[in-house]
Amino acid sequence: MTRTVEIKNMSKRFGPTVALDNVSFEAHGGEILGLIGENGSGKSTATSIFAGMQRCDSGEMLFEGKAWSPVSMTDALNKGVGMIVQESGTVAGISVAENIFLGETKDFRKGLFIDRKRMIEEAQKALDGIGADHIRADAVTGTLDFQDRKLTEIAKVMVKAPRVLVVDETTTALSQKGRDIIYTIMNRMKEEGKTVIFISHDLDEIMEKCDRLTVLRDGKIIRTFEKNEFDPDAIRTSMIGREIEGSYYRADYGEETGKEIVLRAEGLCLGDQLKDLSFELHAGEILGVGGLSHCGMHTLGKVLFGAEKAEKGSFTVKGKAVRNEAEAMRLGIGYVAKDRDTESLCTEASIKDNIAVAGLDRFAVKNFLILPGKEKQYVNEQVQALSIKCRNADQYVSALSGGNKQKVAFGKWTGRRSEILILDCPTRGVDIGVKQAMYRLMDRIRKEGRSVLLISEELAELIGMSDRLLIMKDGRLEKEFKRDPELTEADVIRCMI
Amino acid sequence: MENEKKIRKENVKAAVFRFAPLGGLILLFGIFMALAVIKDINIPYSFKNIVNQSVVVVVAATGAVFIYTLGSFDISLGASLCVSALIGAMAYNATKSLPVMLLTCVGVAVLISLTSSVLASVFNLPVFVTTIAMLSLLSALALVLIGANGTGDVIQVPAAAVRGINNVWFKLIILAVYLGMCVFLFDFMKLGRREKFQGGNPVCAKLTGLNGKRLAIAAFAIAGVGVGLGAFLTITYAPTLSRNTASSVGMDIIISIVFGGMPVSGGARSKIYSAVIGALSMTMLNQIMLALSLDSGVGQIVKAIIFLLVVSISMSNSKGNILPR
Numbered sequence: 001m002t003r004t005v006e007i008k009n010m011s012k013r014f015g016p017t018v019a020l021d022n023v024s025f026e027a028h029g030g031e032i033l034g035l036i037g038e039n040g041s042g043k044s045t046a047t048s049i050f051a052g053m054q055r056c057d058s059g060e061m062l063f064e065g066k067a068w069s070p071v072s073m074t075d076a077l078n079k080g081v082g083m084i085v086q087e088s089g090t091v092a093g094i095s096v097a098e099n100i101f102l103g104e105t106k107d108f109r110k111g112l113f114i115d116r117k118r119m120i121e122e123a124q125k126a127l128d129g130i131g132a133d134h135i136r137a138d139a140v141t142g143t144l145d146f147q148d149r150k151l152t153e154i155a156k157v158m159v160k161a162p163r164v165l166v167v168d169e170t171t172t173a174l175s176q177k178g179r180d181i182i183y184t185i186m187n188r189m190k191e192e193g194k195t196v197i198f199i200s201h202d203l204d205e206i207m208e209k210c211d212r213l214t215v216l217r218d219g220k221i222i223r224t225f226e227k228n229e230f231d232p233d234a235i236r237t238s239m240i241g242r243e244i245e246g247s248y249y250r251a252d253y254g255e256e257t258g259k260e261i262v263l264r265a266e267g268l269c270l271g272d273q274l275k276d277l278s279f280e281l282h283a284g285e286i287l288g289v290g291g292l293s294h295c296g297m298h299t300l301g302k303v304l305f306g307a308e309k310a311e312k313g314s315f316t317v318k319g320k321a322v323r324n325e326a327e328a329m330r331l332g333i334g335y336v337a338k339d340r341d342t343e344s345l346c347t348e349a350s351i352k353d354n355i356a357v358a359g360l361d362r363f364a365v366k367n368f369l370i371l372p373g374k375e376k377q378y379v380n381e382q383v384q385a386l387s388i389k390c391r392n393a394d395q396y397v398s399a400l401s402g403g404n405k406q407k408v409a410f411g412k413w414t415g416r417r418s419e420i421l422i423l424d425c426p427t428r429g430v431d432i433g434v435k436q437a438m439y440r441l442m443d444r445i446r447k448e449g450r451s452v453l454l455i456s457e458e459l460a461e462l463i464g465m466s467d468r469l470l471i472m473k474d475g476r477l478e479k480e481f482k483r484d485p486e487l488t489e490a491d492v493i494r495c496m497i
Numbered sequence: 498m499e500n501e502k503k504i505r506k507e508n509v510k511a512a513v514f515r516f517a518p519l520g521g522l523i524l525l526f527g528i529f530m531a532l533a534v535i536k537d538i539n540i541p542y543s544f545k546n547i548v549n550q551s552v553v554v555v556v557a558a559t560g561a562v563f564i565y566t567l568g569s570f571d572i573s574l575g576a577s578l579c580v581s582a583l584i585g586a587m588a589y590n591a592t593k594s595l596p597v598m599l600l601t602c603v604g605v606a607v608l609i610s611l612t613s614s615v616l617a618s619v620f621n622l623p624v625f626v627t628t629i630a631m632l633s634l635l636s637a638l639a640l641v642l643i644g645a646n647g648t649g650d651v652i653q654v655p656a657a658a659v660r661g662i663n664n665v666w667f668k669l670i671i672l673a674v675y676l677g678m679c680v681f682l683f684d685f686m687k688l689g690r691r692e693k694f695q696g697g698n699p700v701c702a703k704l705t706g707l708n709g710k711r712l713a714i715a716a717f718a719i720a721g722v723g724v725g726l727g728a729f730l731t732i733t734y735a736p737t738l739s740r741n742t743a744s745s746v747g748m749d750i751i752i753s754i755v756f757g758g759m760p761v762s763g764g765a766r767s768k769i770y771s772a773v774i775g776a777l778s779m780t781m782l783n784q785i786m787l788a789l790s791l792d793s794g795v796g797q798i799v800k801a802i803i804f805l806l807v808v809s810i811s812m813s814n815s816k817g818n819i820l821p822r
Contacts, residue, residue: 326706328706345701353690360687368686
């Protein structure tokens, strides 16, 4: 197999943080190379440098045997290296076609004007080509959901027929259909002798799809596993530098939840997202909500936090109706949204600003005066309790890794001791170490008599953590499962599809 | 060891950016003092001029920081100041009472500000859109007021009536009280924290229970108080008011805020002192250009170049800048 990607002795710092420390690895044609490691281990940094997003401080890169130093992502893509990034990389206010051909409109010039019709036709072909024919190329990108925006990005990259494709933690944001589209592209590229570098925190997924697996930790290469060496425990140990102690999910079965109903929803309806949905959440309960990505579960989270209004039906928290987000917070609800960088965090603010803003009423003297010392104490308690890796609480959230960002999003609500936590895909894009910490946190919340509504697209997580599991399909409640050691993903999938 | 060095370097870099506007002001002050010595300029008189020229902009711009923090802006502040001053002068002429004039100036300015923000809230528009409409409306209103007053092209307060308060100390006291109130609201109350967060990410702010419309109304109300005080100080300094009163104040406010290191997109990095530093720097720059006997056209070009420089440096130091909402 030919070496298409060679990275030699690459180092990169972000201020005092060492992101890459003398990293070397290679990827071959006709291969899917997996990169795995904890958040902040350097996977995305190394590949984003190869894909032209940023530059390294030192080291050498070769692409197909020749020295490689792209000046930008567009430059890299035009020369054969494409990357699909973790968070959304589309512009909301323009059409899907314009996003796909962003910066390339000159190719559609017709005299002084742009031949929009031809651009839309070409974009539609690109979308159809990756199996995303349900997306209309003339639609405004902002009207699409997260998954379809991600598929638009994939079409944008694939239209350039790259010889190296980097897929950075993309699949966890997608439903099974979205994942299948990416897997098909990856396999097709492999068959054509091209190279795929696949970054994922989903160990099962990465072991199934990859031919080799390189583990990074703290900016260093730890080990590369050949396919015949794949062993989940060995990989996990390499990733975090120690064996995972204790159970990953909850180990208890048969424990009673509290009798008190803390949240009651009756006949909730909202467009085709929620159809006559009724359920109850008890004190000390983790209630899982699962289904396919478009089943309405994400909308349910927003409705229960008062961010969207149900057309019909009602829900009450401890007997009181919730009309907006502020009321929801007053009644003790906290909400961690799925779209972390847009909805859960202000990335250009500090850790302190993000955590403190949700808890102002907790530490403000007489509920109005903010004393810097009290604010610092409140924030530092959350930083320590959640083990957020940072220089100090004044560090900007944009400089944190995905897992630590998610911890900050948690910190907003744990700090104010929310009685009901609505968590929408809380472990998306976080490594197993952070995942385990979050599962323990949920369990602790449950044991303290508080409640969690866990919305997730990861069935193992739902089955492993929930006292009850509600499966939604096309906006309706399809089935309810009780916590049971015999419950399998297959049982649940049958209700989802 | 190397890591500690890096941390120190980063901290120094951050501090340089944080204090760059203040450093700029000190530099301008140094240049001015050097020129004053070389050219034998009357320094106390010049300082009095600096206070008189800058105090209106400092007061109005300090309040406007609340609006800019939200990532918004108000283009009608100059026109609002003009109308407030005109009505304030009419109120004095009717009552012969300075407190009534002060309250009228502030009341009218707050009312105008609230109208902009409430209209934006009702029609679900970005606030700056309604301020553009208010600019036209207020310019027309100024003409109507002057016409209705029946005193030619001006409305006048007797100079003797305001002579007693037209002194530097009175102006500095007004500035200190208002600045103190704004610093308290901005840095030590929930409102300031919420304004900054709202400016940084309105979507996330909504999902953290913040009410963007209420925050906008509060910001505009605080800015209105500043504009009202500015209108009052304008009358004390120049008691003959015309349609052109405070015509450059609107633009001076924008330039001062940016000049003082305020990020163009607002948000968490907003600083309440930006307006003070920016307005004083601008006035100092004007004094330097006067001392150098530079043509006013050249002066404008110098200001434009410095403005572009300041914005580009501030944008290079922060990622993800966006246009004002």
